Amino acid sequence: MGDEGTTTDGRRVRGQRRRAQIIEATLTVVRRDGAAGVTHRAVAKEAGITTSLTTYYFATLDDLLVAALTEVADTYTEHIRRIMDTSDDPVRDFAALVAASAGEGRERALAERELSTLAARRPALRPVARRWRERVADLAWLRTSDPRAVEVFVAVSEGLCAAILLDEGRADPEHVRAVLERALAGG
Amino acid sequence: MGDEGTTTDGRRVRGQRRRAQIIEATLTVVRRDGAAGVTHRAVAKEAGITTSLTTYYFATLDDLLVAALTEVADTYTEHIRRIMDTSDDPVRDFAALVAASAGEGRERALAERELSTLAARRPALRPVARRWRERVADLAWLRTSDPRAVEVFVAVSEGLCAAILLDEGRADPEHVRAVLERALAGG
DNA sequence: AGACAACTAGAACCATCGTACAATTACTTC
DNA sequence: GAAGTAATTGTACGATGGTTCTAGTTGTCT
Structure with a gap:
């Protein structure tokens, strides 16, 4: 759910970047602390952004893990x-x-x-x-x-x-x- | 740590039983909700005992998972x-x-x-x-x-x-x- | 019977977490 | 440059969880 990215105009590009960045941070956390260590806060801290952003791009933690x-x-x-x-x-x-x-x-x-x-x-x-x-x-x-x-x-x-x-x-x-x-x- | 069970006198027998019971409850929880679902409270509830008992027999959650x-x-x-x-x-x-x-x-x-x-x-x-x-x-x-x-x-x-x-x-x-x-x- | 250790119960403390929300900023479009 | 949408922030609520503490109970040994 919450999937954009079909449009190719400039608007969504930044969003996709963020998305990728968050996923990257998630993987860093998983590598370091395991899947159990994945929390919105831990991921946000790793990515250097605020917690609300991770929930903005991934409504639930599950979505994040799936990604x-x-x-x-x-x-x-x-x-x-x-x-x-x-x-x-x-x-x-x-x-x-x-x-x-x-x-x-x-x-x-x-x-x-x-x-x-x-x-x-x-x-x-x-x-x-x-x-x-x-x-x-x-x-x-x-x-x-x-x-x-x-x-x-x-x-x-x-x-x-x-x-x-x-x-x-x-x-x-x-x-x-x-x-x-x-x-x-x-x- | 916190390992008894070497003594064979009656005192520890009850304790060992409890221990086994708690481990059994833990496995039930793992089977149902996965390792992530293992909490002192969930295990205690499953075993029908109080939360303090699980911490009494297993000082930390990790000990419990190891067991x-x-x-x-x-x-x-x-x-x-x-x-x-x-x-x-x-x-x-x-x-x-x-x-x-x-x-x-x-x-x-x-x-x-x-x-x-x-x-x-x-x-x-x-x-x-x-x-x-x-x-x-x-x-x-x-x-x-x-x-x-x-x-x-x-x-x-x-x-x-x-x-x-x-x-x-x-x-x-x-x-x-x-x-x-x-x-x-x-x- | 009394002493002592094992055991059990209940409550509480403090931290963390998921999530929601209103407010603010950046960007695009017209 | 005004309007509108996407992106971002800060904050806070409610819930859960690990752990600790204190008090009470049971069982065992002498």
């Missing part, structure tokens, strides 16, 4: 699309992306997981999360035409990410890649 | 141990357990996922969550001696569970089993 997950999913999708378009070894690059969840990408991966968990309880978010996994599947289709292998690949990538988040950091890209390759191979 | 996740993990572990001890086809029975996340076991699986996500941010919980996955690995070791196959199996089981939670219900035990079997086979 945040959507943004995260879009970013991820874009990332994968780029890998698919430019890489000569997509699985290797994807493995690097997954493995990054241990280091510099940890907070991002944590945010992704928290928001994705949130999606399980909010029907409105499920299509977003599903599209997310479909992109990973697209990547697998490059290497196999066996639907079951694709399914294993997607599941493994999700499971690996979870494992990395819980195993405090040890994640060798080469190792991740090997596991992913094995998932693709299969009997 | 709840530990309990969930223990239950899961026990479940798997029983499958390993008694089943003639552990993978089939495990698949049934995973597939149940779609139907009657959905709330339970949701609670597990939320608490496990919580673990990623709480170092104190990581060993618990890790033991959890080790039990699944134990199950895989029954069927293969290839460490990589075991790793794929564990990751797949986690990913499948996530997929089931997001794909609103469609989860055929036979299908889950087939995917798990494929993960074990591998090239």
Whole structure:
């Protein structure tokens, strides 16, 4: 609800910018304090604006979280699309992306997981999360035409990410890649 | 902190019972409203006791959540141990357990996922969550001696569970089993 | 029976949060 | 430059929640 952005005249441009800024601040908060830390006030403070502005652009906190997950999913999708378009070894690059969840990408991966968990309880978010996994599947289709292998690949990538988040950091890209390759191979 | 229970005399028995009762109520709340819905008051109301009691047994909300996740993990572990001890086809029975996340076991699986996500941010919980996955690995070791196959199996089981939670219900035990079997086979 | 610790109840304090609202400013359009 | 709409601010209300405190009860040991 409360969606503008269809008009292309100057009026709404500023608004869209603010909107993006607020979402960005929300993601920062999620990365730092988790989804539970997302409050109008925390987000507003992070963005350097007043509390009323966040409620102006997102009537309810839920709207804000939905927008945040959507943004995260879009970013991820874009990332994968780029890998698919430019890489000569997509699985290797994807493995690097997954493995990054241990280091510099940890907070991002944590945010992704928290928001994705949130999606399980909010029907409105499920299509977003599903599209997310479909992109990973697209990547697998490059290497196999066996639907079951694709399914294993997607599941493994999700499971690996979870494992990395819980195993405090040890994640060798080469190792991740090997596991992913094995998932693709299969009997 | 605040851990008793080492003494075996009568004094603490009542206390341990209360403790278990509070944890049980906490899990009910988590299943119903998610981890975010866990408050001293909500838990107390669920258990039919006063708010001060929950703080008496669990000084902070965090302690309560930690105890709840530990309990969930223990239950899961026990479940798997029983499958390993008694089943003639552990993978089939495990698949049934995973597939149940779609139907009657959905709330339970949701609670597990939320608490496990919580673990990623709480170092104190990581060993618990890790033991959890080790039990699944134990199950895989029954069927293969290839460490990589075991790793794929564990990751797949986690990913499948996530997929089931997001794909609103469609989860055929036979299908889950087939995917798990494929993960074990591998090239 | 008395002492002492475990346990339970009820209320209250203080902080935070979601949300609403009126007032003010910035921008666009005519 | 006047009018009108979008954007922004400051403030406040009502509700909820974590935590603490005090007082009272129960059970156990000597």
